[in-house]
Amino acid sequence: MSQTISYKDILARHGFSFSKGLGQNFLTNPTIPARIAEGCGADGETFVLEVGPGAGILTRELGLRAAQVTALEIDERLLPVLAETLAGMDNCEILLSDVLKADIPAIVAQKSGGRRAVAAANLPYYITSPALSRLIDSGCFEAVTVMVQKEVAHRLAAKPGSADYGAFSVYVQYHGTPRILFDVPAGCFTPRPKVDSAVVRIDLGAPRVDTLSESRFFEVVKAGFAMRRKTLRNCLSAAFGSRLGSDGLSECFAAAGVEPSARAETLDLAAFGRLADAIELRLRKD
Numbered sequence: 437m438s439q440t441i442s443y444k445d446i447l448a449r450h451g452f453s454f455s456k457g458l459g460q461n462f463l464t465n466p467t468i469p470a471r472i473a474e475g476c477g478a479d480g481e482t483f484v485l486e487v488g489p490g491a492g493i494l495t496r497e498l499g500l501r502a503a504q505v506t507a508l509e510i511d512e513r514l515l516p517v518l519a520e521t522l523a524g525m526d527n528c529e530i531l532l533s534d535v536l537k538a539d540i541p542a543i544v545a546q547k548s549g550g551r552r553a554v555a556a557a558n559l560p561y562y563i564t565s566p567a568l569s570r571l572i573d574s575g576c577f578e579a580v581t582v583m584v585q586k587e588v589a590h591r592l593a594a595k596p597g598s599a600d601y602g603a604f605s606v607y608v609q610y611h612g613t614p615r616i617l618f619d620v621p622a623g624c625f626t627p628r629p630k631v632d633s634a635v636v637r638i639d640l641g642a643p644r645v646d647t648l649s650e651s652r653f654f655e656v657v658k659a660g661f662a663m664r665r666k667t668l669r670n671c672l673s674a675a676f677g678s679r680l681g682s683d684g685l686s687e688c689f690a691a692a693g694v695e696p697s698a699r700a701e702t703l704d705l706a707a708f709g710r711l712a713d714a715i716e717l718r719l720r721k722d
């Protein structure tokens with residue numbers, strides 16, 4: 437259906453100029469939005485929250501599959517464009533809203549009608565991590581499917597021991613299971629970005645590791661990756677040395693069964709969990 441709409445012509449007719457600052461690289465290849473909509477799990481029982489509808493090319497494909505779509509767009513210049521491209525799509529609603537400020541749980545509660553909820557977006561590059569974190573932290577979605585820069589996609593899905601594995605990989609994999617669905621070449625967008633993209637689906641659920649304290653877990657992860665070339669012992673001394681003392685820190689490594697000379701990028705989530713719990717128990721004792 438979307439093949440019959442010329443998004444470029446409609447944007448031109450509205451005198452629209454792309455904003456680099458808002459990460460406005462719009463999809464122009466019609467097959468990609470359909471594949472994202474298929475891949476995100478939208479069906480007749482589903483509510484979809486979209487971030488950044490742009491001219492509505494993905495919104496329309498989501499609307500053709502989902503029960504209800506609500507899309508958050510920050511740029512009010514796009515509202516008349518969207519009114520035209522989504523004409524007749526009664527299950528698609530646009531909210532003029534900044535995803536970094538929106539009350540996502542309230543929007544989902546109000547708009548989903550109690551349906552299972554998923555999120556989908558061709559995310560603006562300049563807010564990839566905070567926008568993705570807000571979607572995940574909202575606790576509203578069964579799955580979040582996003583198009584991001586290819587290198588970011590590889591970081592999200594990276595396994596321990598690889599160069600791409602870092603604090604954001606651990607954060608995403610703590611909350612869910614990421615899967616790269618497919619790559620999207622730069623030529624599929626207008627204007628053409630400098631790098632290729634990829635679509636990642638993250639299936640969300642209960643935390644993948646049981647820990648005594650989630651905030652301690654992420655404090656340890658952040659500290660561990662703060663100085664990538666240093667050993668975990670060095671990294672954690674900087675963060676916890678004054679609270680645990682040198683012997684206390686050694687005991688935590690021993691209790692967790694983690695080598696102090698290891699580097700954070702070699703630790704899987706379970707090992708981070710054991711280390712965080714050992715530190716938490718030790719701090720509670722003191």
Ligand code: SAM
Nearest residue numbers: 461462463488489490509510511534535558560
């Ligand atoms: N979904 C469209 C597509 O695939 O062609 C547009 C994607 S474009 C990469 C990102 C969109 O997000 C733009 O429409 C931009 O205006 C919007 N946007 C940028 N920052 C935003 C924010 N903080 N909150 C909501 N939308 C935002």
